[in-house]
Every structure is written in C-alpha cells, then in structure tokens.
Amino acid sequence: MKRDGACISLWQAGMSDYKGQQKNNIANKYFDVVIVGGGITGITTGLLLQKAGKTVLVAEARNIGFGTTGGTTAHLNSFMEVHFTQLIKNFGEDNARLVAKACRQSMDLIKKNIEDYGIDCGYGEVAGYIYAQDEKQVKELDDIFEGFNKVGAGVSPSTSIPVRIPFVRAIEIPGQAQFHPTRYIYALAKEFEKAGGVLMENCRVTAVEENEILAISSSQGTIRSKNLVYATHIPPGVNLLHFRCAPYRSYVIAAKLKNESDYPQGLAYDMQDPYHYFRTQEVDGQFYLIAGGEDHKTAHEENTEACFTRLEAYVKKFYEIEEIAFRWSSQYFNPVDGLAYIGHLPGHPQNMFVATGYGGIGMTNSHIAAMTLTDIIVRGKSEFEDLFSPNRLKPVAGFNNFVKEAADVVGNLIGGVFSREKLQSIAEIAPGEARVVKYEGHAIALYKDENGELHAVSPACTHIKCTVGWNAAEKSWDCPCHGSRFSYDGTVLTAPARKDLEIIQLEELVEH
Ligand SMILES: Cc1cc2nc3c(=O)[nH]c(=O)nc-3n(C[C@H](O)[C@H](O)[C@H](O)COP(=O)(O)OP(=O)(O)OC[C@H]3O[C@@H](n4cnc5c(N)ncnc54)[C@H](O)[C@@H]3O)c2cc1C
Structure with missing residues (x-):
C-alpha cells in the first residue's frame, strides 16, 4: 500500500495492495x-x-x-x-x-x-484524557471541562492519566475508541x-x-x-x-517499549501548543506506543527532520524505548x-x-x-x-488574520532553458537533498536523487502559483499556501493542485 510521503506509516506496514473486483470499462x-x-x-x-x-x-x-x-x-x-x-x-x-x-x-x-x-x-473502546501541566493550562482546562458538561458530554476530573508524564490537573472523557x-x-x-x-x-x-x-x-x-x-x-x-482551511503537518512515531506495562491504556492529550497526543495500538500481537506532535503550517518549517528528532527526544524523556519502529508525517486542514x-x-x-x-x-x-x-x-x-x-458565513475573530496568512501568494513562472552543469554548481546539493535556487532571475526547484541525478521543476505551485518548499522527511515539494504537495519529479501527490509542477528538461539544455 502506498502513501503520499516517503516515510512508511504503521498503517502501511504489512498492508498489500487492495485487491478489488474485476472492473469493466467505466467510460x-x-x-x-x-x-x-x-x-x-x-x-x-x-x-x-x-x-x-x-x-x-x-x-x-x-x-x-x-x-x-x-x-x-x-x-x-x-x-x-x-x-x-x-x-x-x-x-x-x-x-x-x-x-x-x-x-x-x-x-x-x-x-x-x-x-x-x-x-x-x-x-477498542477506551477513555480519553486531557491534562494541564501548569497553572495557565489549568484555567484553560477548567473552561474545556465546563464546555463538555454544558453540551451534556459527561466528563469528570481525573487523578490519573495513562501516560508517564507529570501533570497538574486532568479530565477523563469516557467513550472514546481506537x-x-x-x-x-x-x-x-x-x-x-x-x-x-x-x-x-x-x-x-x-x-x-x-x-x-x-x-x-x-x-x-x-x-x-x-x-x-x-x-x-x-x-x-x-x-x-x-x-x-489552513494546511498543517503533524509528526508521528510508533515505538516498541522496553516495559509492556508502560503502554498507555487510553488516549492522552497535553495542552502545549502544538500539543502532543498518545495512544497504544496492538498490531498482529505487537504493541506500539503511538505519539504525535510538532505540528506546523505546511512548508513553514525548513528542517522537517528536526521535527522527528524533537518528538523522539520528548517521548524518550518519559519512556524507555526499545525501538522506534515507524515514523511518518502527514497533513491536515484546519477550518x-x-x-x-x-x-x-x-x-x-x-x-x-x-x-x-x-x-x-x-x-x-x-x-x-x-x-x-x-x-x-x-x-x-x-x-x-x-x-x-x-x-x-460566520465572521469570527481571527478570520482576517487567517486570510492574510493564507494569501501569501507569489507569482513565479519559468521560461527558457538552463544548463545542467551551471545549476549543479549553483545548487551544491548532496544526493538526497533539494533546494530552490535563483538562476538568471528564475526560481528553480532542484532535487538530487540518491544516484546523483538532478531533477528540476518549477517551484510555482500549479494551484495558484505560490512557491513550494522542500519537505526533506517525506521527500516532497509542499505548498505553504493551500497544502498542494508534489513528489520530487513534480507529480501531484495532494489536492488542491490538479496539475503536476512544470518539469524542466535538463538533458536538452544549452549553455546560457
Ligand atoms: C499526523 C496526523 C494524525 C491524525 N490523527 C488523527 C486522529 O488520531 N484521529 C482523527 O480523527 N483524525 C486524525 N487525523 C486527521 C485524519 O487522519 C484525516 O482528517 C482523514 O484521514 C482525512 O480523510 P479523507 O478521506 O477525507 O482524506 P484522505 O485520506 O486524504 O483521502 C483523500 C483521497 O483523495 C484522493 N484524491 C485527491 N485528488 C483526487 C482526484 N483528483 N481524483 C481522484 N482521487 C483524488 C487522494 O489520493 C486520497 O487518497 C490526523 C491527521 C494527521 C495529519
């Protein structure tokens, strides 16, 4: 089973391609x-x-x-x-x-x-827990608690949480699942x-x-x-x-723990910004601690690898990890x-x-x-x-800022041909790396694959021409404006874009 990123998720592992029924021509x-x-x-x-x-x-x-x-x-x-x-x-x-x-x-x-x-x-049905770790969060948690009860969702204070993390106050939300x-x-x-x-x-x-x-x-x-x-x-x-809707990326690890009794029996959420989230899943007899967090607006973090490093370091503060079996990131849209x-x-x-x-x-x-x-x-x-x-049409606080944030559009069209050698020397990138370079007034998105071959595409997103940024962890070009994503060779991975990035055919190039 394939996914729209280079990292393998726990949900892909062991999943063969879906075998559906024989199809007739649908035209x-x-x-x-x-x-x-x-x-x-x-x-x-x-x-x-x-x-x-x-x-x-x-x-x-x-x-x-x-x-x-x-x-x-x-x-x-x-x-x-x-x-x-x-x-x-x-x-x-x-x-x-x-x-x-x-x-x-x-x-x-x-x-x-x-x-x-x-x-x-x-x-499995489990309870969910939200926990505060300082006095400011306690106040917010009290508000959250009141909101749940106002709509009749029946939550209660809790003196324990399922994760091995210090907390000041917590609430338990019954009837959750995984x-x-x-x-x-x-x-x-x-x-x-x-x-x-x-x-x-x-x-x-x-x-x-x-x-x-x-x-x-x-x-x-x-x-x-x-x-x-x-x-x-x-x-x-x-x-x-x-x-x-604003596109965000979140990071996840699925870890095997040294002590079986440490796996959380429930869903847990802290109140940091961005927040961490935890749960356990058993897959074919093996338990995994699934921990997520380090969210950021899509393509607004230059070093996506560092997000995994920070998440892993945070989890290791509280858990003895035998092995990080899977790590992946993915995208969601906030209304x-x-x-x-x-x-x-x-x-x-x-x-x-x-x-x-x-x-x-x-x-x-x-x-x-x-x-x-x-x-x-x-x-x-x-x-x-x-x-x-x-x-x-509901004018809510923050909407104008949101529009400003979402509208950082820049035009960026490429014309003409470029020399492979010159681009290679300007970019100075190692195999597996990528960069958007400026060359003769044009922006060009370059990726050098593991075999040393250079792939050049226009960084102008085919949705509304924002400039894409490289996501090193998932090996994709991601658009900061509306979340379109493309593979290193420009192929569309994620809507709203419908068309691939413009490919720059380096083999046919001449010296400028
Ligand atoms: C890291 C992370 C953790 C999350 N954790 C949780 C969680 O714990 N609980 C929870 O409730 N939610 C969670 N979410 C959110 C949740 O996973 C998503 O909201 C949900 O999976 C979206 O499902 P979907 O079917 O709408 O979209 P997708 O799963 O993205 O499916 C859309 C499909 O459309 C296809 N497609 C796109 N364009 C076209 C086209 N032109 N023609 C044909 N097909 C097309 C794509 O290939 C894709 O397969 C999480 C999100 C992230 C990023």
Whole structure:
C-alpha cells in the first residue's frame, strides 16, 4: 500500500495492495453519485450511499488510503479539536449540542460498521484524557471541562492519566475508541463492492463539466453522474474553502517499549501548543506506543527532520524505548471557525458536494460527512446540514488574520532553458537533498536523487502559483499556501493542485 510521503506509516506496514473486483470499462457509464477520493471519507460515504440504493462510483487517483488516512493516528473522538467552550462562543449552545450529537452518532456508526461487517481492525473502546501541566493550562482546562458538561458530554476530573508524564490537573472523557484505519477502510471497500459499488483505483478526476448530469473527466475516461462528492481531503481547483482551511503537518512515531506495562491504556492529550497526543495500538500481537506532535503550517518549517528528532527526544524523556519502529508525517486542514465544511460545494451547482476542514478529528468527521451527505442526497435533508454547511458565513475573530496568512501568494513562472552543469554548481546539493535556487532571475526547484541525478521543476505551485518548499522527511515539494504537495519529479501527490509542477528538461539544455 502506498502513501503520499516517503516515510512508511504503521498503517502501511504489512498492508498489500487492495485487491478489488474485476472492473469493466467505466467510460460513458452513468452513476447516481461519483465520489472523488478513496480515503476514509470516500469509502465510508460510498458504502452508505450504495446501501441506501444509489449507484455509486468511488474514483481514487492512486490507491485507497494513499492520502492522510494512511498517515493518521486514528484516535476516535466524540469531540472536536476546537473545544465545546469555543464552539458555544462561535455557534451558540444549541449548535454545540448538535455537534456533540453528530460526534456520538459518528462513533456509533464506526462501531456498527465493525460489528455488522465483522471487521478485524483492532478496535477498542477506551477513555480519553486531557491534562494541564501548569497553572495557565489549568484555567484553560477548567473552561474545556465546563464546555463538555454544558453540551451534556459527561466528563469528570481525573487523578490519573495513562501516560508517564507529570501533570497538574486532568479530565477523563469516557467513550472514546481506537482502531487500525487502513484495515478498517479495506474491509469497508470490500463491503462497498459487494453491495454493487464500483471502486476505481488509479483513476484521477481531472475536470468536471457542470450540468444537471455532470460529465466527469478522469484518467480512465469520462463518467456521467447525477451527483459528485469531493472526498479529496481538500477540494481540487480554486475554491473559497481554500481560504477557510489552513494546511498543517503533524509528526508521528510508533515505538516498541522496553516495559509492556508502560503502554498507555487510553488516549492522552497535553495542552502545549502544538500539543502532543498518545495512544497504544496492538498490531498482529505487537504493541506500539503511538505519539504525535510538532505540528506546523505546511512548508513553514525548513528542517522537517528536526521535527522527528524533537518528538523522539520528548517521548524518550518519559519512556524507555526499545525501538522506534515507524515514523511518518502527514497533513491536515484546519477550518477557520472550528467546524468541518460538509455539504454543497460553494460556487458550484447544487449536485456538487464536499467534505473538508476536519482538523485532527477526521475519523469522526468523515463519518459525520458520510451520514450528512447520504441524508442530503437520498432524503433531500440532514439535521446536520446547516451546522456544517460550507456556505455558512460566520465572521469570527481571527478570520482576517487567517486570510492574510493564507494569501501569501507569489507569482513565479519559468521560461527558457538552463544548463545542467551551471545549476549543479549553483545548487551544491548532496544526493538526497533539494533546494530552490535563483538562476538568471528564475526560481528553480532542484532535487538530487540518491544516484546523483538532478531533477528540476518549477517551484510555482500549479494551484495558484505560490512557491513550494522542500519537505526533506517525506521527500516532497509542499505548498505553504493551500497544502498542494508534489513528489520530487513534480507529480501531484495532494489536492488542491490538479496539475503536476512544470518539469524542466535538463538533458536538452544549452549553455546560457
Ligand atoms: C499526523 C496526523 C494524525 C491524525 N490523527 C488523527 C486522529 O488520531 N484521529 C482523527 O480523527 N483524525 C486524525 N487525523 C486527521 C485524519 O487522519 C484525516 O482528517 C482523514 O484521514 C482525512 O480523510 P479523507 O478521506 O477525507 O482524506 P484522505 O485520506 O486524504 O483521502 C483523500 C483521497 O483523495 C484522493 N484524491 C485527491 N485528488 C483526487 C482526484 N483528483 N481524483 C481522484 N482521487 C483524488 C487522494 O489520493 C486520497 O487518497 C490526523 C491527521 C494527521 C495529519
């Protein structure tokens, strides 16, 4: 199983490629719904819609689990990252209660899927803990505690936490859970196909002709559909939602511990900024401590390797580690007002939908999306429709700053040809390294592979021309503005970009 980064995640290990049903040619076929993206959102939504009697195609550009679902940490939470206290301020108490209800229903759906389909994915119900480590955090924690209780989510103070880390005050949130995410979506994908759904891997959607019946261009031909759902984590193309969702990267290690009794029995979160998160997963008889943190805005950290070093050093302060078996990083999108955007895609016909802006709560939000979108498409209405509507216009504190932050766009087009030798000497990069260099007034993104071969691409992101930065840990060119990502040779890894970076053909070059 492949993922959109060079590091191998715990969820890729031992996962062979998904073996789906034999496919017929899909060109010119008609579906009730085409879902773009085969992560947890696309697969879950596809299954619910197919079971509800719709004919559904899931089109995945690479392989299922290729996106952030393959690089998650799979805490299953009944709360959002922006706590209920803040949601009450932003949306009112009734809406915050509705968020709590949506989270609960989403958790129930995950459990029901696992029970109904007998999925072996290491699912376990555990409590969650948030802990404060100084007096300032204690005050914040008291607010968080009050917010949970206002929406009836029933949390309690706790005198212990499941991690070996000093704390001052803690709360316990019952009814959380954990699982192995790619085993879960592989099993759901099988059920989707069994129910008559069509799952196409290596099928990139490139354009949509918008009409009552949509003509969807893909790398496997044009498909016709009554409805389309972008389950691509962030919608492709240029959309208002790109200015309401900020891309962030988070780092994870999965470690084997010297003492079996040290593995945390629960989910744990500190209150630092960025915060650390911990849990345990057993995979094929082996326990792993999964620890995450060191988050930063995408492409705003020059030394991504150092993020792993800091995370490892932090965990080693508290745990005796036998081996760091896996380490990886991945990307998420923070919504400006704290809630995901699920529903009609702004600026497009009523039959086009989207689910994005999950922050770090994508397991829960993906199932909220599956329920909400299924209700809208099948029954014309969902009780969560207005709450998560991408068209909501809610001026909240911080929005202007967010727009400023998200809009650091720079134009950067390349023309002409360049000498390989000159670029090589300017760049002075070692094998495995990359750099954006200035040459004769142009910016050029160079990567030297392990065999010493130089790869040159334009650093102008094909989304809206921001300049990409090198992510050394995952060996990708990442865009700081809206989170598009490209491999070293310019191939698109992550939306919103639809097109590869412009390749600069060095072998045909002449001396300048
Ligand atoms: C390090 C990290 C830890 C996290 N931990 C947690 C956690 O503990 N709990 C939690 O709830 N959430 C967590 N999250 C968030 C969660 O993992 C994500 O929100 C979730 O996986 C997103 O799923 P998705 O299906 O929407 O998107 P993705 O999994 O990214 O899937 C999108 C898919 O769309 C495909 N695609 C893109 N463009 C096209 C196209 N044009 N045509 C066809 N296909 C296309 C991609 O190839 C990809 O496979 C974490 C995130 C990170 C980064």
